[in-house]
Amino acid sequence: MSTTAPRLLQVRRSEQITPRMVRVTLVGDELAGFGGDGPDRRIKMFFPVPGQERPAVPRATSGGPLWPTGEPRPTIRTYTVRRFDATAGELDIDFVLHEGRGPAAAWARDAQPGAWVGVSEPGGRYVPDPAATFHLVIGDETALPAVTTVLAALPAEVPALAFLEVADAAEEQLLPGAAAIRWVHRGAQPPGEPLAEAVRTATLPAGRGQVWLAGESACVRDLRRHLLDDRGLERRAVYATGYWRAR
DSSP: OOSSOOEEEEEEEEEEEETTEEEEEEEOGGGTTOOOOSSSOEEEEEEOOTTOSSOOOOEEETTEEEOOTTSOOOEEEEEEEEEEETTTTEEEEEEEOOTTOOHHHHHHHHOOTTOEEEEOOOBOOOOOOTTOSEEEEEEEGGGHHHHHHHHHHSOTTSOEEEEEEESSGGGOOOOOSSOEEEEEEOTTSOTTHHHHHHHHTOOOOSSOEEEEEEEEHHHHHHHHHIIIIISOOOGGGEEEEEEEOOO
């Protein structure tokens, strides 16, 4: 957890981006100084539990976070900054509305203007390698907010490929940058399987590639092994994160 106390923000608006994704725009005086620029900026979000108007968040102390006495702890989940506009004072977070929706997705689905949520300081270590001769970006719909920021950060003069798994064509989005995008439609197949097959059978450019990979944990683990063992990519050149588990 960040050594800085989470910021308490409020919903300004929400927008249905695709049938399975909603974008929530947050605002508030506490957004001042937020470091949300850059690729793959991850945050912890603190959601109020039933009976709370705003979530309980800890104070930052020299001994670590200090939670309010007698208040229930919030639901905490990790998300990626989709857009931060310091001039407008707005922070966008995209939520996938999974089947059986968890508490975060349920909050996003129902969030009305004025609803409160806590947001931690952003973190993230991914930086495009200037020595890479090509870039490979791989993810599913849960990774799309981060994918958008990664693609926007890649140099236009270096070849880039993106393999992105979504449920169907209705979940495709317009993406920035010059990367060649291959959308992989999951349909009724298990999550991650179509994506893994697409990457395993793809022809990749020669040279020293850099990979950003995120999504369902088992798929990420298997594709990371494939990229290192079968494709011969350098370990430090494969930035892989499991976001969720299908089983």
